[in-house]
Amino acid sequence: xxxxxxxxxxxxxxxxxxxxxxxxxxxxxxxxxxxxxxxxxxxxxxxxxxxxxxxxxxxxxxxxxxxxxxxxxxxxxxxxxxxxxxxxxxxxxxxxxxxxxxxxxxxxxxxxxxxxxxxxxxxxxxxxxxxxxxxxxxxxxxxxxxxxxxxxxxxxxxxxxxxxxxxxxxxxxxxxxxxxxxxxxxxxxxxxxxxxxxxxxxxxxxxxxxxxxxxxxxxxxxxxxxxxxxxxxxxxxxxxxxxxxxxxxxxxxxxxxxxxxxxxxxxxxxxxxxxxxxxxxxxxxxxxxxxxxxxxxxxxxxxxxxxxxxxxxxxxxxxxxxxxxxxxxxxxxxxxxxxxxxxxxxxxxxxxxxxxxxxxxxxxxxxxxxxxxxxxxxxxxxxxxxxxxxxxxxxxxxxxxxxxxxxxxxxxxxxxxxxxxxxxxxxxxxxxxxxxxxxxxxxxxxxxxxxxxxxxxxxxxxxxxxxxxxxxxxxxxxxxxxxxxxxxxxxxxxxxxxxxxxxxxxxxxxxxxxxxxxxxxxxxxxxxxxxxxxxxxxxxxxxxxxxxxxxxxxxxxxxxxxxxxxxxxxxxxxxxxxxxxxxxxxxxxxxxxxxxxxxxxxxxxxxxxxxxxxxxxxxxxxxxxxxxxxxxxxxxxxxxxxxxxxxxxxxxxxxxxxxxxxxxxxxxxxxxxxxxxxxxxxxxxxxxxxxxxxxxxxxxxxxxxxxxxxxxxxxxxxxxxxxxxxxxxxxxxxxxxxxxxxxxxxxxxxxxxx
Amino acid sequence: xxxxxxxxxxxxxxxxxxxxxxxxxxxxxxxxxxxxxxxxxxxxxxxxxxxxxxxxxxxxxxxxxxxxxxxxxxxxxxxxxxxxxxxxxxxxxxxxxxxxxxxxxxxxxxxxxxxxxxxxxxxxxxxxxxxxxxxxxxxxxxxxxxxxxxxxxxxx
Numbered sequence: 001x002x003x004x005x006x007x008x009x010x011x012x013x014x015x016x017x018x019x020x021x022x023x024x025x026x027x028x029x030x031x032x033x034x035x036x037x038x039x040x041x042x043x044x045x046x047x048x049x050x051x052x053x054x055x056x057x058x059x060x061x062x063x064x065x066x067x068x069x070x071x072x073x074x075x076x077x078x079x080x081x082x083x084x085x086x087x088x089x090x091x092x093x094x095x096x097x098x099x100x101x102x103x104x105x106x107x108x109x110x111x112x113x114x115x116x117x118x119x120x121x122x123x124x125x126x127x128x129x130x131x132x133x134x135x136x137x138x139x140x141x142x143x144x145x146x147x148x149x150x151x152x153x154x155x156x157x158x159x160x161x162x163x164x165x166x167x168x169x170x171x172x173x174x175x176x177x178x179x180x181x182x183x184x185x186x187x188x189x190x191x192x193x194x195x196x197x198x199x200x201x202x203x204x205x206x207x208x209x210x211x212x213x214x215x216x217x218x219x220x221x222x223x224x225x226x227x228x229x230x231x232x233x234x235x236x237x238x239x240x241x242x243x244x245x246x247x248x249x250x251x252x253x254x255x256x257x258x259x260x261x262x263x264x265x266x267x268x269x270x271x272x273x274x275x276x277x278x279x280x281x282x283x284x285x286x287x288x289x290x291x292x293x294x295x296x297x298x299x300x301x302x303x304x305x306x307x308x309x310x311x312x313x314x315x316x317x318x319x320x321x322x323x324x325x326x327x328x329x330x331x332x333x334x335x336x337x338x339x340x341x342x343x344x345x346x347x348x349x350x351x352x353x354x355x356x357x358x359x360x361x362x363x364x365x366x367x368x369x370x371x372x373x374x375x376x377x378x379x380x381x382x383x384x385x386x387x388x389x390x391x392x393x394x395x396x397x398x399x400x401x402x403x404x405x406x407x408x409x410x411x412x413x414x415x416x417x418x419x420x421x422x423x424x425x426x427x428x429x430x431x432x433x434x435x436x437x438x439x440x441x442x443x444x445x446x447x448x449x450x451x452x453x454x455x456x457x458x459x460x461x462x463x464x465x466x467x468x469x470x471x472x473x474x475x476x477x478x479x480x481x482x483x484x485x486x487x488x489x490x491x492x493x494x495x496x497x498x499x500x501x502x503x504x505x506x507x508x509x510x511x512x513x514x515x516x517x518x519x520x521x522x523x524x525x526x527x528x529x530x531x532x533x534x535x536x537x538x539x540x541x542x543x544x545x546x547x548x549x550x551x552x553x554x555x556x557x558x559x560x561x562x563x564x565x566x567x568x569x570x571x572x573x574x575x576x577x578x579x580x581x582x583x584x585x586x587x588x589x590x591x592x593x594x595x596x597x598x599x600x601x602x603x604x605x606x607x608x609x610x611x612x613x614x615x616x617x618x619x620x621x622x623x624x625x626x627x628x629x630x631x632x633x634x635x636x637x638x639x640x641x642x643x644x645x646x647x648x649x650x651x652x653x654x655x656x657x658x659x660x661x662x663x664x665x666x667x668x669x670x671x672x673x674x675x676x677x678x679x680x681x682x683x684x685x686x687x688x689x690x691x692x693x694x695x696x697x698x699x700x701x702x703x704x705x706x707x708x709x710x711x712x713x714x715x716x717x718x719x720x721x722x723x724x725x726x727x728x729x730x731x732x733x734x735x736x737x738x739x740x741x742x743x744x745x746x747x748x749x750x751x752x753x754x
Numbered sequence: 755x756x757x758x759x760x761x762x763x764x765x766x767x768x769x770x771x772x773x774x775x776x777x778x779x780x781x782x783x784x785x786x787x788x789x790x791x792x793x794x795x796x797x798x799x800x801x802x803x804x805x806x807x808x809x810x811x812x813x814x815x816x817x818x819x820x821x822x823x824x825x826x827x828x829x830x831x832x833x834x835x836x837x838x839x840x841x842x843x844x845x846x847x848x849x850x851x852x853x854x855x856x857x858x859x860x861x862x863x864x865x866x867x868x869x870x871x872x873x874x875x876x877x878x879x880x881x882x883x884x885x886x887x888x889x890x891x892x893x894x895x896x897x898x899x900x901x902x903x904x905x906x907x908x909x910x
Binding site: 007009010012013014016017018019020021022023025026028188189190191192239240241242244273274275483484485486639640642643645646647648649650651673674675679680681682683685687688711 | 781782785786787788789790791792793794795797798800827828829831832837841844845846848850851852853854855856857860877879880881883884886887888889890891892893894895896897
């Protein structure tokens with residue numbers, strides 16, 4: 001292929017590098033007013049009284065909304081209700097359930113006027129008992145945040161064979177048990193959420209907002225919240241400054257700017273600040289797991305048992321209950337041979353921001369649990385961490401393999417990927433590096449992770465709508481939505497190869513329901529497999545339409561297509577894509593639907609090897625070496641793939657070393673800015689050695705596997721395992737802050753001296 | 755307040771409200787939306803611009819302080835349709851994904867090049883990016899881009 005498989009430079013870059021990107025807050029419309037949300041400073045309280053008179057009287061104020069004013073609209077729906085008790089998240093509330101819950105929405109001529117008026121609203125709160133943690137939420141006698149549920153433990157989901165697991169554990173030669181905490185983190189896209197709405201009596205609403213797919217967002221806004229026909233809502237997404245799962249969801253301000261735009265008859269913009277983001281963007285992870293791994297005398301796995309308490313936050317978010325259950329809970333055993341497996345997940349409500357999909361959405365959490373258990377077990381039974389995996393990884397001749405939780409792994413060569421990663425990491429040189437570090441008074445450790453991901457699972461379709469201009473340029477609108485991954489480039493590569501035309505003659509359009517009102521957006525590492533598949537279908541159908549037109553124009557029966565030209569077979573008569581498009585306007589255009597009969601994910605997998613150096617005197621830790629081998633099937637653009645992995649590793653490293661959302665007494669958010677919440681900086685990152693060993697996926701025509709989340713999945717366990725190794729096996733939990741590490745190092749020094 | 759400044763090579767005389775931050779002047783009043791706001795605590799660096807050749811976070815500067823200053827934003831770097839060597843290096847080395855932090859990163863790169871020429875090590879570049887946050891790239895390619903961009907500027 002001319003383009004596929006090559007590291008084609010990004011089509012997006014020129015505009016983004018010259019300041020010509022168009023992010024939501026860049027939009028300025030004539031007559032635009034500005035909205036600001038007044039948020040709860042309490043974790044749990046009733047609004048006893050709210051007085052907006054002073055705010056309304058302030059200069060420039062156009063409207064003030066409270067819960068009563070928007071009571072006729074629906075809340076933000078949870079579309080995976082595992083709990084029988086619904087916990088709707090209203091646009092504005094009169095009972096606040098977490099710090100940041102919206103109480104009032106003020107619209108004014110300027111941002112400053114709106115802020116000043118929001119400050120002038122007087123609210124009397126009756127404080128209620130606030131629950132900041134899972135432990136408090138499920139403690140005996142804890143007051144239920146949703147009284148109709150009777151408890152804060154809203155549901156119990158489970159999968160697998162509990163009896164077989166218990167029997168295997170009872171008879172096992174060795175049993176490893178860990179309680180594993182996966183700390184709450186904030187997705188922290190660099191672009192904070194924003195929304196701009198317009199309303200027109202004839203055309204209805206136009207909402208500009210960063211999203212991970214406009215069609216889904218339109219359906220929720222129209223059907224569930226505003227209760228109007230979807231045709232009355234146009235959703236437009238321009239450039240998106242990172243999403244990581246968090247921008248999949250509708251947030252209250254998106255509906256509020258629409259309501260205000262209609263009421264006021266002028267455009268309304270809301271742009272969050274970083275404080276809004278920390279308070280109200282969905283958070284990720286936030287869970288505690290009791291994990292048990294049973295082994296025989298040879299270190300072979302006999303059973304895996306996990307019980308997790310998943311913090312959902314104050315409201316069940318759009319996909320929230322699915323994350324640790326259907327989305328990620330079914331892959332907890334990885335690609336190991338585990339005869340008996342059982343996973344149980346409690347959904348727990350607390351007075352905190354809603355928790356939902358964050359890069360990996362349940363798969364990093366499952367891999368983290370498993371890989372922590374694997375290395376703890378290796379240490380306990382005295383096996384090297386590579387060897388214990390070698391003994392338990394599924395071999396190619398054992399595939400396909402049903403994992404006991406409803407998943408079937410199709411293809412792969414996991415032992416070969418492991419061996420390649422081990423070799424690439426200079427496995428043998430570790431002892432010398434550790435000894436050298438020891439001479440400098442440093443502790444040194446190595447950790448490994450073998451992960452598998454469910455990529456592009458769940459759905460069965462995607463769309464691409466293709467048009468050919470009179471000059472032969474091809475435009476394809478896709479139903480996915482780039483959040484920075486470089487989809488315009490990747491899809492252009494797919495189409496350029498398929499149509500045999502130059503990549504510069506192709507343009508990719510995303511994010512406008514007027515252009516394409518179908519599609520499932522970006523999420524779950526799905527886009528290339530699904531959007532690429534849709535591009536291929538659309539191009540195939542385009543070629544067929546072109547052949548039919550050419551048959552008439554060229555007065556021939558058999559038409560061949562190659563490199564933008566249709567030829568009458570056996571003659572020298574031909575017509576080009578451009579000529580056909582010019583002669584038959586729109587006759588070449590059409591919408592392609594790529595579909596498969598039942599949901600069938602791809603299974604990216606790979607091996608990360610991390611080495612860390614730890615200074616016991618300060619607790620400072622540095623990831624010294626980092627090596628990855630991934631199986632992403634067939635790569636469309638290796639440069640983009642590696643970039644995804646780099647970024648994924650950074651987010652995993654951030655969770656392990658730096659990031660932590662903390663709610664304190666009264667469920668107060670203590671980490672509401674970059675002053676309190678650390679994300680990785682350039683010098684926190686190791687140099688990442690990256691290679692692939694791909695087995696093509698049989699589930700899609702490109703042979704591709706998703707790559708967007710893999711870096712995060714592999715990084716969390718490998719770096720943490722390396723730290724635990726540097727601490728001689730002392731189990732600690734994320735984030736591994738210098739203080740925590742310094743204390744452990746002191747204890748280890750004392751016990752060694754004694 | 756009447757303020758004279760040079761913006762992307764053009765002399766401007768502007769009437770600016772005293773409390774206006776430079777970033778708000780650029781984005782809201784002058785429609786130069788390539789300069790971004792990513793935090794409210796002056797930590798992310800997405801709002802970096804060059805003031806008299808030095809990288810400054812434009813969320814920390816009142817616009818009226820800039821009387822007589824020369825300001826360059828991301829929009830002012832490319833000339834005659836050709837990317838500045840630092841911009842070109844970001845494209846070449848895949849130093850951007852979502853692009854939101856990118857203008858600030860490019861400006862930070864120019865400041866590193868100004869101070870070190872093409873001689874800054876990767877460690878130095880990484881350390882001197884401590885005022886710029888990126889959530890997409892993992893920084894490795896940003897460091898490569900600034901390393902290459904600095905060298906290209908020196909050779910130019």
